[in-house]
Amino acid sequence: MNRKLPIHVFLVLGAFWMLLPFFWMMTTSLKTQMEALRFPPAIFPHALMFVNYLEAFKQVDFSRYFLNTIVMTLGTTVLVFITSALAAYAFARLKFWGRDLLFTLFLAMMMVPIPVYLAPSYVILSRLGWIDTFLALIIPWSVNVFSIFLLRQHFKTLPQELFDAARIDGLNHLQILTRIVVPLSKAILVTIGIFQIVSNWNAFLWPLIVTHSDSMRTIQTGLAYFAQAESTNYPLLCAAATFTTAPLIILYFFVQKQIMESYARTGIKE
Template sequence: MLLPFIWMLLTSFKAGNEVMIMPPVWFPEKFHFENYKEAWEMAPFGRYLFNSITVTVLSTIGELITTILAAYAFSKMNFWGRDVLFAILLGTMMVPGEVLLIPNFVLLSDLGWIDQYEALIIPWTASVFAIFLLRQFFLSVPKDLSYAAKIDGCSDFRFLWTIMVPLAKPALFTIALLKAIGSWNAFLWPLIVTSSKEMRTLPVGLTAFSTEAGTVYELLMAASTMIILPMIILYIILQKYIIQGIAKAGIKG
């Protein structure tokens, strides 16, 4: 599993003539740290970084809000057709995302959102899996807690934000981290809905290293390392919350 990452890191320090040499060499004769500087200057990565951070933060916040509200409604509120609607919601997980690319693109084009932040953020502010995960956590909270809160005059909204959300911190950490990693690494959708350099995100910006003369692999590996490293560090630091969140959510029917 680690082998491709090790190869990427070592290749990022190689000279151009060492990248495609046969038989392959693992370690460069000299570590070319200037590859990182040259890779950063080859494209407007400052703008790409700003776009990636903006899209990741806003889509993660949006998903947390929609997930909390939907999960609470499906777990603690009684309304007509609740279970049927939830079954339909789960059924959408069986639809491949690629099938929805063209309809979603046409819809966003009609709205005039192509090559705008709205197209990069709004379609991804809800997740069926996140709703399912948090719903399972909310179901594990005893109903007696909500009954006691209502007796004391607590509304559903206040009960949700003052009691349920603090209790669900492990699950929320898991949802936020998985969403942040997925949004940061997203490539296909940003590639489709952006047409200008000013709106590209970091993964799409890597296409700048493909030229008519071929791909500059040592610079591509340097840029890829810079893009992947923040998410690796974030995952290593917060991986315990993923385990706790999934374990406490109790994935069950």
């Protein structure tokens, strides 16, 4: 027991270090501005200013930003499911000329770092007239090569007899996919879905570039805008930081294992 004491001390210190910014965010969010600017600072607020949350929420159009983010997340997630399931099925179970070459091409696209896309994508999107629309937020991200890769790996492990039996029953490939394969792939689809939710909720650079108007801002670009507009009102800023991160943190406490797994598997963060 004694030998393990240093380990406990170290782990507790680590937990403090990890939690301190969250604690400071929440405690500041409940202070008055006068109190927040006191130095050295008070650890706990004198009176709990929950009104800061209301005020931050009203100051800029956060309800609109939430709505936009939800639309963007739903749109990309649904489309990623569709495009990935279809492509993964073809790559895993169908034989056609050029299949492996195309799959290699897909994988090669993952190697290109995102900054390379930014300027040319902007030009393409503005030619399409999509700048400042949901199309620009959703369509370019409606394919996720890693999701295709994950599903393909899984589809390959399904027994051939399953497919033979379904063919004998007269099902076509689309029916096999939707009725048999998808129900057998729930775990992976959940992983993909969670990854989509987290990365859309936290997406910043892309929405920043492809949208301009206030009514198209997402949670993250809205928060950054608010941070510039209210750069010294720390209680309001911390309140906004709290309520924009709260949904994901709540989700995290429910599906912690899946989130860790989806990050560990995809290894990509945006």
